[in-house]
Amino acid sequence: MSETKKFLYVNRKAPYGTIYALESLEVVLIGAAFEQDVTLAFLDDGVFQLAKGQNTDGIGVKNFSPTFRALGDYDVTKLYVEQESLAERGLTQDDLQEIMYEDEDDDWEEKPSIRIVSRAEMADIMADQDVVLSF
Amino acid sequence: MSTLHTVNKSPFANQSLLSCLGHCKNGDAVLMIEDAVYGALAGSGVAEAVKAHAGTVSIYVLSEDAAARGIADDRLLSEITGIGYDGFVDLVATHDRTQNWL
Numbered sequence: 092m093s094e095t096k097k098f099l100y101v102n103r104k105a106p107y108g109t110i111y112a113l114e115s116l117e118v119v120l121i122g123a124a125f126e127q128d129v130t131l132a133f134l135d136d137g138v139f140q141l142a143k144g145q146n147t148d149g150i151g152v153k154n155f156s157p158t159f160r161a162l163g164d165y166d167v168t169k170l171y172v173e174q175e176s177l178a179e180r181g182l183t184q185d186d187l188q189e190i191m192y193e194d195e196d197d198d199w200e201e202k203p204s205i206r207i208v209s210r211a212e213m214a215d216i217m218a219d220q221d222v223v224l225s226f
Numbered sequence: 227m228s229t230l231h232t233v234n235k236s237p238f239a240n241q242s243l244l245s246c247l248g249h250c251k252n253g254d255a256v257l258m259i260e261d262a263v264y265g266a267l268a269g270s271g272v273a274e275a276v277k278a279h280a281g282t283v284s285i286y287v288l289s290e291d292a293a294a295r296g297i298a299d300d301r302l303l304s305e306i307t308g309i310g311y312d313g314f315v316d317l318v319a320t321h322d323r324t325q326n327w328l
Contacts, residue, residue: 103245103328111328135245214249218229223325 096221097128102137104226106156107147112140113155115226120158123165130220131162134173134213137226138180141172141205143188156188163192168204175210228253230321234260234328237272244272246327247279255284255317257309263292266306273303280305288314 100119104111123129133141140156147154162168170190177183190204208216217223231254237243243265246256256279258265265272266287276285280303289299289308299308309317318324 101325103242134249135241210248214251217249217325218227218251218254220323223229223323225326225328 095126095128097130097219098122099130099132099217099220099223101132101134101217101223101225102140103135105136105139106145107150107152111226112137113153115224116155116158118224118226119162119167120165123162123167126166129167130169130171130216131167132171132173132213132216134176134210136176136180138172138176138182138187141170141187141190142182143186159188160190162190163204168192168194168202169206170204171206171208171213171216173210173213174207177207227322228255230254230317230324231256232324232326233258233262233265234326236261237265238270242327244275247275247283250279250283252282255286255321257286257288257314257317258306259288259291259314263287263295263297266292266302267297268301268303276303277305286313286317 100115102112102115106112119131141159145154145156184207187205191201192204193199194202231246231250233243233246235242243262250256265276285306286309287302287306289310302308
Protein backbone atom coordinates (compact mmCIF):
# COMPACT_ATOMS: atom_id res chain seq x y z
CA MET A 92 0.00 0.00 0.00
CA SER A 93 1.22 3.50 -0.75
CA GLU A 94 1.63 6.14 1.90
CA THR A 95 -1.42 8.28 2.74
CA LYS A 96 -1.10 11.92 1.79
CA LYS A 97 -3.11 14.95 2.85
CA PHE A 98 -5.11 16.33 -0.07
CA LEU A 99 -6.88 19.70 0.09
CA TYR A 100 -9.49 20.66 -2.50
CA VAL A 101 -9.89 24.44 -2.54
CA ASN A 102 -13.28 25.69 -3.80
CA ARG A 103 -13.49 29.40 -4.63
CA LYS A 104 -16.14 29.53 -7.38
CA ALA A 105 -19.94 29.81 -7.26
CA PRO A 106 -21.76 26.64 -8.39
CA TYR A 107 -23.38 27.21 -11.80
CA GLY A 108 -21.66 30.13 -13.59
CA THR A 109 -18.64 27.97 -14.41
CA ILE A 110 -17.93 24.23 -14.42
CA TYR A 111 -15.27 24.45 -11.68
CA ALA A 112 -17.54 23.53 -8.76
CA LEU A 113 -19.02 20.44 -10.38
CA GLU A 114 -15.61 19.31 -11.63
CA SER A 115 -14.16 19.71 -8.14
CA LEU A 116 -16.85 17.49 -6.68
CA GLU A 117 -16.24 14.87 -9.38
CA VAL A 118 -12.50 14.85 -8.64
CA VAL A 119 -13.14 14.61 -4.89
CA LEU A 120 -15.34 11.55 -5.43
CA ILE A 121 -12.74 9.94 -7.69
CA GLY A 122 -9.94 10.77 -5.26
CA ALA A 123 -11.90 9.33 -2.35
CA ALA A 124 -11.52 5.89 -3.92
CA PHE A 125 -7.75 6.10 -3.32
CA GLU A 126 -8.18 6.31 0.47
CA GLN A 127 -6.21 9.51 0.97
CA ASP A 128 -6.71 12.03 3.79
CA VAL A 129 -9.12 14.40 2.04
CA THR A 130 -10.17 17.87 3.18
CA LEU A 131 -12.41 20.36 1.35
CA ALA A 132 -12.08 24.13 1.76
CA PHE A 133 -14.80 26.60 0.79
CA LEU A 134 -13.88 30.27 0.60
CA ASP A 135 -14.68 33.37 -1.45
CA ASP A 136 -17.60 32.56 -3.83
CA GLY A 137 -17.04 28.85 -3.11
CA VAL A 138 -19.23 29.18 -0.01
CA PHE A 139 -22.24 29.59 -2.34
CA GLN A 140 -21.82 25.93 -3.38
CA LEU A 141 -23.15 24.83 0.02
CA ALA A 142 -26.22 27.11 0.06
CA LYS A 143 -29.42 25.29 1.00
CA GLY A 144 -32.52 25.36 -1.20
CA GLN A 145 -30.81 25.24 -4.60
CA ASN A 146 -33.34 24.56 -7.40
CA THR A 147 -31.95 24.33 -10.93
CA ASP A 148 -35.19 23.21 -12.64
CA GLY A 149 -35.36 26.45 -14.61
CA ILE A 150 -31.79 26.56 -15.91
CA GLY A 151 -31.45 23.08 -17.38
CA VAL A 152 -28.42 21.92 -15.43
CA LYS A 153 -28.10 19.28 -12.72
CA ASN A 154 -28.44 20.45 -9.13
CA PHE A 155 -25.38 18.77 -7.67
CA SER A 156 -25.70 20.25 -4.18
CA PRO A 157 -27.30 17.07 -2.69
CA THR A 158 -24.13 15.17 -3.65
CA PHE A 159 -22.23 16.95 -0.86
CA ARG A 160 -24.38 15.01 1.60
CA ALA A 161 -23.05 11.72 0.18
CA LEU A 162 -19.39 12.59 0.84
CA GLY A 163 -19.54 11.10 4.33
CA ASP A 164 -20.12 7.65 2.81
CA TYR A 165 -16.73 8.06 1.09
CA ASP A 166 -14.97 9.07 4.33
CA VAL A 167 -14.83 12.71 3.21
CA THR A 168 -15.91 14.33 6.47
CA LYS A 169 -13.92 17.58 6.71
CA LEU A 170 -15.61 20.49 4.94
CA TYR A 171 -14.10 23.76 6.16
CA VAL A 172 -16.02 26.97 5.38
CA GLU A 173 -14.45 30.39 5.89
CA GLN A 174 -16.38 32.70 8.22
CA GLU A 175 -15.13 35.92 6.56
CA SER A 176 -16.28 34.71 3.14
CA LEU A 177 -19.76 33.97 4.52
CA ALA A 178 -19.99 37.36 6.24
CA GLU A 179 -18.83 39.28 3.16
CA ARG A 180 -21.76 37.70 1.29
CA GLY A 181 -24.35 38.30 4.00
CA LEU A 182 -24.54 34.60 4.84
CA THR A 183 -24.46 32.63 8.07
CA GLN A 184 -24.13 28.90 8.71
CA ASP A 185 -27.97 28.76 8.78
CA ASP A 186 -27.94 29.51 5.03
CA LEU A 187 -25.89 26.36 4.35
CA GLN A 188 -27.29 22.88 3.96
CA GLU A 189 -26.74 20.44 6.81
CA ILE A 190 -24.15 17.79 5.95
CA MET A 191 -23.69 14.91 8.41
CA TYR A 192 -21.46 11.85 8.60
CA GLU A 193 -21.48 8.76 10.78
CA ASP A 194 -18.33 8.55 12.93
CA GLU A 195 -17.19 4.93 12.85
CA ASP A 196 -14.80 5.63 15.74
CA ASP A 197 -17.64 6.88 17.95
CA ASP A 198 -20.38 4.22 17.68
CA TRP A 199 -21.53 5.65 14.31
CA GLU A 200 -22.76 8.82 15.95
CA GLU A 201 -23.98 11.43 13.45
CA LYS A 202 -21.75 14.51 13.37
CA PRO A 203 -21.64 17.64 11.20
CA SER A 204 -19.11 17.65 8.36
CA ILE A 205 -19.17 21.44 7.93
CA ARG A 206 -16.85 23.35 10.23
CA ILE A 207 -16.74 27.14 10.16
CA VAL A 208 -13.20 28.53 10.46
CA SER A 209 -11.58 31.96 10.40
CA ARG A 210 -9.39 33.17 7.54
CA ALA A 211 -6.31 32.65 9.72
CA GLU A 212 -7.40 29.10 10.52
CA MET A 213 -8.00 28.47 6.81
CA ALA A 214 -4.44 29.64 6.08
CA ASP A 215 -3.18 27.14 8.69
CA ILE A 216 -5.21 24.34 7.08
CA MET A 217 -3.77 25.18 3.66
CA ALA A 218 -0.22 25.18 5.03
CA ASP A 219 -0.73 21.72 6.59
CA GLN A 220 -1.26 19.82 3.29
CA ASP A 221 0.87 17.63 1.06
CA VAL A 222 -1.11 18.43 -2.08
CA VAL A 223 -3.42 21.37 -2.84
CA LEU A 224 -5.85 21.14 -5.78
CA SER A 225 -7.60 24.39 -6.72
CA PHE A 226 -10.97 24.87 -8.37
CA MET B 227 7.48 24.41 5.57
CA SER B 228 6.35 27.02 3.09
CA THR B 229 4.06 27.37 0.12
CA LEU B 230 4.50 28.84 -3.35
CA HIS B 231 1.27 30.56 -4.39
CA THR B 232 0.67 31.26 -8.07
CA VAL B 233 -1.91 33.77 -9.32
CA ASN B 234 -2.85 34.10 -13.00
CA LYS B 235 -5.77 36.55 -13.09
CA SER B 236 -5.69 40.36 -13.15
CA PRO B 237 -6.48 41.79 -9.71
CA PHE B 238 -8.79 44.23 -11.50
CA ALA B 239 -10.95 41.35 -12.79
CA ASN B 240 -11.42 39.30 -9.63
CA GLN B 241 -10.33 38.88 -6.00
CA SER B 242 -7.86 36.01 -6.48
CA LEU B 243 -4.71 38.02 -5.77
CA LEU B 244 -6.15 39.71 -2.68
CA SER B 245 -7.56 36.42 -1.38
CA CYS B 246 -4.21 34.76 -1.97
CA LEU B 247 -2.35 37.46 -0.05
CA GLY B 248 -4.89 37.16 2.76
CA HIS B 249 -4.15 33.45 3.16
CA CYS B 250 -0.35 33.53 2.97
CA LYS B 251 1.79 32.47 5.92
CA ASN B 252 5.01 34.26 6.83
CA GLY B 253 7.80 33.00 4.58
CA ASP B 254 5.52 31.98 1.71
CA ALA B 255 6.13 33.14 -1.86
CA VAL B 256 3.64 34.62 -4.33
CA LEU B 257 4.35 34.47 -8.06
CA MET B 258 2.26 36.59 -10.44
CA ILE B 259 1.95 35.00 -13.88
CA GLU B 260 -0.15 35.63 -17.01
CA ASP B 261 -2.69 38.44 -16.41
CA ALA B 262 -1.77 38.61 -12.71
CA VAL B 263 1.36 40.55 -13.69
CA TYR B 264 -0.86 43.66 -13.79
CA GLY B 265 -0.88 43.35 -10.00
CA ALA B 266 2.82 44.19 -9.98
CA LEU B 267 2.33 47.71 -11.38
CA ALA B 268 3.41 50.62 -9.20
CA GLY B 269 0.70 53.16 -8.44
CA SER B 270 -2.26 50.89 -9.14
CA GLY B 271 -5.37 50.49 -7.03
CA VAL B 272 -4.02 47.29 -5.48
CA ALA B 273 -0.40 48.41 -5.07
CA GLU B 274 -0.81 49.34 -1.41
CA ALA B 275 -2.39 45.96 -0.60
CA VAL B 276 0.48 44.18 -2.34
CA LYS B 277 3.12 46.29 -0.58
CA ALA B 278 1.47 45.61 2.79
CA HIS B 279 2.34 41.91 2.42
CA ALA B 280 5.80 42.34 0.94
CA GLY B 281 7.44 42.36 4.37
CA THR B 282 6.37 38.86 5.33
CA VAL B 283 5.86 37.26 1.91
CA SER B 284 8.28 37.17 -1.05
CA ILE B 285 6.50 38.46 -4.15
CA TYR B 286 7.66 37.68 -7.68
CA VAL B 287 6.48 38.43 -11.19
CA LEU B 288 7.22 36.28 -14.25
CA SER B 289 9.27 38.66 -16.41
CA GLU B 290 8.28 37.03 -19.72
CA ASP B 291 4.59 37.60 -18.98
CA ALA B 292 5.25 41.21 -17.91
CA ALA B 293 7.34 41.89 -21.03
CA ALA B 294 4.66 40.39 -23.25
CA ARG B 295 2.22 42.94 -21.86
CA GLY B 296 4.55 45.90 -22.27
CA ILE B 297 5.28 46.22 -18.56
CA ALA B 298 8.87 47.43 -18.27
CA ASP B 299 10.90 46.75 -15.13
CA ASP B 300 10.71 50.42 -14.08
CA ARG B 301 6.91 50.17 -13.86
CA LEU B 302 7.06 47.40 -11.25
CA LEU B 303 6.66 47.91 -7.53
CA SER B 304 10.14 47.98 -6.01
CA GLU B 305 9.03 45.30 -3.52
CA ILE B 306 8.52 42.80 -6.34
CA THR B 307 11.26 40.70 -7.94
CA GLY B 308 11.18 39.77 -11.61
CA ILE B 309 12.13 36.16 -12.41
CA GLY B 310 12.26 33.99 -15.53
CA TYR B 311 11.02 30.48 -16.20
CA ASP B 312 14.18 29.04 -14.58
CA GLY B 313 13.41 31.04 -11.45
CA PHE B 314 9.84 29.73 -11.54
CA VAL B 315 11.20 26.17 -11.51
CA ASP B 316 13.53 27.02 -8.61
CA LEU B 317 10.58 28.38 -6.60
CA VAL B 318 8.57 25.21 -7.17
CA ALA B 319 11.54 23.08 -6.15
CA THR B 320 12.33 25.05 -2.98
CA HIS B 321 8.80 25.12 -1.52
CA ASP B 322 6.88 22.26 0.07
CA ARG B 323 3.76 22.71 -2.05
CA THR B 324 2.33 24.88 -4.79
CA GLN B 325 -1.15 26.37 -4.53
CA ASN B 326 -2.83 27.91 -7.57
CA TRP B 327 -5.34 30.72 -7.12
CA LEU B 328 -7.51 30.40 -10.22
